[in-house]
Amino acid sequence: MDYKYQGIILNKKDIAEVDRIYTIYTQEAGKIRVIGKGVRRPNAKLAGNLEPITAAEIFVAKTKGMGKVTGTIPVNVFINIKSDLDLLNRIFYVFRLIERLIPEQEQDERIFNLIFNYLHEMEKQKKESEKNDVLTFGFLFKLLDALGYRLEAGRCVHCERKLFPENNYFSIARGGVLCQDCAKNEIRRIKVSNEAIKLIRIFLSNKLENFSKLQVSSADVGCLKTVITESVNWLADSPRAFDNLARI
Ligand SMILES: [Zn+2]
Numbered sequence: 482m483d484y485k486y487q488g489i490i491l492n493k494k495d496i497a498e499v500d501r502i503y504t505i506y507t508q509e510a511g512k513i514r515v516i517g518k519g520v521r522r523p524n525a526k527l528a529g530n531l532e533p534i535t536a537a538e539i540f541v542a543k544t545k546g547m548g549k550v551t552g553t554i555p556v557n558v559f560i561n562i563k564s565d566l567d568l569l570n571r572i573f574y575v576f577r578l579i580e581r582l583i584p585e586q587e588q589d590e591r592i593f594n595l596i597f598n599y600l601h602e603m604e605k606q607k608k609e610s611e612k613n614d615v616l617t618f619g620f621l622f623k624l625l626d627a628l629g630y631r632l633e634a635g636r637c638v639h640c641e642r643k644l645f646p647e648n649n650y651f652s653i654a655r656g657g658v659l660c661q662d663c664a665k666n667e668i669r670r671i672k673v674s675n676e677a678i679k680l681i682r683i684f685l686s687n688k689l690e691n692f693s694k695l696q697v698s699s700a701d702v703g704c705l706k707t708v709i710t711e712s713v714n715w716l717a718d719s720p721r722a723f724d725n726l727a728r729i
Pocket residue numbers: 637638639640641642659660661662663664
């Protein structure tokens with residue numbers, strides 16, 4: 482059987498003498514892994530359009546086991562990103578998280594569009610690391626939301642009272658921000674600034690395209706990173722995390 486995918490190449494891994502396995506997020510089938518036969522030979526035609534951070538039409542032949550790439554047509558090779566180490570580092574950080582968080586073969590067009598839009602916005606950026614951080618963390622909060630995990634940042638996730646500007650904490654086990662009183666007995670908690678809470682609200686209710694206009698301090702970027710790291714570690718290590726959260 483022959484398949485055609487709209488895909489974004491996330492990762493590549495050398496195998497055997499001249500082959501590679503590619504991880505690709507596709508519009509049609511979610512995250513898939515396919516093999517590129519002979520792509521490490523000098524002048525292999527297929528290799529160029531299968532570099533990570535490339536959007537392409539990908540043709541795959543599959544009988545049983547892993548599909549084999551038979552052709553590609555590039556859609557966007559993101560040339561600016563690939564020539565900027567600062568942007569590359571952020572995107573590979575995001576791609577590693579996608580590898581950990583998203584299971585294979587679960588189609589979700591919203592996630593495909595989100596990844597594509599994120600790369601499209603990063604492609605427009607220059608070496609302004611704060612804007613790149615805001616886009617990156619904004620994307621990750623939206624990704625968690627698309628995966629069915631919407632962090633509560635509007636009210637205290639436990640008592641549901643309005644949050645005061647000071648002394649709030651984040652708890653991944655609770656699924657959002659806790660007020661000072663409710664956080665007292667929480668063992669696994671992280672202090673969050675009022676600005677970081679406001680940013681999470683903005684991320685969840687606005688388009689990614691608007692995030693590069695936001696002004697954010699490096700302290701708040703650090704706070705967002707701690708919240709994301711905590712969330713990803715918890716979700717990736719708890720296979721039933723999504724089920725548990727649905728009951729809270
Ligand atoms: Zn509370």
